[in-house]
Amino acid sequence: MLFAAAIQIYGWRGVVVFKDLFQKKRKYATIPSERLGTAGQPQEGERPKREIPEGLMNKCAKCGTIQYSKELEKNLKVCQECGHHMRLNAIERISMTLDETGFEEFDADMISVDPLQFPGYAAKLEQQKMKSGLHDAVITGHGSILGQPVVVAVMSFDFFTGSMGSVVGEKITRAIEFATDKRLPLIIFSTSGGARMQESILSLMQMAKTSAALSRFNELGGLYISVITDPTTGGVSASFATLGDINIAEPGAVFGFAGRIVIEQTIRQKLPDDFQTAEFNLAHGQLDMVIHRKDMRSMLGKLLEMHSVKGGF
């Protein structure tokens, strides 16, 4: 049975066992170039023109440098040439960030329904599941970072552009409530295109639901670190992603409420290239820091440690 077997995922730091989670094919190796968009694996019959074995090489979407996928993975999917931070899915992020000692996933089998009977939604959900190997756009659970216990929620842009519907809102809320209950610190890694419009108002209400849960967590003195990754926009940006006690972003991550195109249409001006990047947000006081991927784990560990003595829970 698909969800019965424990499947091993080979991450950068070694082996992490995920229960009831991933299909075997998501073995975390084939990363098509960003050129193919976020479409995951190339579709059948759409073979790359050059005779390079699939997934062996990878081209940086920013500087165009071609590099070995294996090398790139060793480098945490950061371009060796220009430092561009490529997008990670939730599985990659967890294996890169959490300790090997284990990760217990919450609500692994929670799935979206089609509450509004929205045209095309049910089929799109199926397609997204096949494409990403995930059940929805977030994985939540608890584990540790450098020995510090922590509850995490990790969003995945490769499922429905990380859009927030009922499942994303519910899983994140449950994770916050678990952290509140167990007096554990919380880290949410955000990446999202915004609301899942196929769930319309129910999707919007997840912003209030997650923020209300964070309010309780906050009042009880819980530490919440928000890690903003590329891209984080719309309803996620305007709810839990900005509510961290400490807000951290990865270099170059796009982070903002309204989309660039919408803004350009409103003000009828071209926006600067760095608009809404992590660095732009840091300069405008919206972030505490911009941290390179290779330093993220140690920074998170340090922050957790500093709050473990006093303050925090």
Added chain:
Amino acid sequence: MSGELPFEMPLAEMRKKIEELKQFGQEKGIDFTDEIARLEERYSRLEEEIYTSISPSQKMHLARHQQRPTSLDLIQLVFTDFIELHGDRLYGDDLAIVGGLAKLDGIPVTVVGQQRGKDTKDNIARFFGSPHPEGFRKALRLMQQANKFKRPIITFIDTKGAYPGNTAEERGQSEAIARNLREMSSLGVPVVCVVIGEGGSGGALAMAVGNRVLMLEHAIYSAISPNGAASILWKDASKADQAAEAMKITAKDLLEMEVIEEIIPEPKGGAHRNYEETAAAIQSALISQLKELSVMDACELKEDRYRKFRKIGEFDFAKAEKTEQEDIIL
């Protein structure tokens, strides 16, 4: 009558015919009483037919009607002694948000609303009712002031959404909305929100985390404007009508989904036909909702608000043995 929407045109034409006939009769001294009576009867039947089956997209046009009462129009009629307060104490005074002190049925309350302009000049000053971060921060300042003085809070929602501009982004549009969501959920006073026109996305929600959320009969409320949804889904913003039908944006839809608690009836043909009648209906709904909430203390009010939003969302489990949705109430 003026400002008819396309779906109301048959009514407008018949009304014109009746008026013409009356005038013609008077001029020529002919008695058309019977004909006029017959036409009037047909008119009221047609009226009934049209106004009892208003489609979601027609409601969208009613909600955006240029003559629809704005927050300020309604504040003047629903409350007495309105004293407007200004500014967020951080950056500026966003005119897309109005707010201040007022009395509802003799009781001091704080009222905050999103304010569209009444004409082009007014609209430019008020950014067409789309708030900047300073607007949301002004609203929050007034709500926290109400919390301090134990005044109930009434909010009026009427916006296409938060202002999508570079200056808004630079000053933290996301942060301003998110902070309102978090802080509103922890207010220890009754919060009643009324969607009076268009409830557009996060900009609307940033002032709508209430114990009770009410909607005027023809108001709409959605995660993304039907125009926006159409341009994303079908790459064609002109299919907004089609999107409006699919998105479940009407008061009736939201009541069924338990996102709102009450629908406030509008005068026949919409709120713009009769401001006083609209305001009276809002006033009585507010009074009865506040009466119900007045028995709760600060903790209970917070708990009540938490539960309201906590239960929203529909999902399932992939496994064979389906678990019921268990709300972890702490």
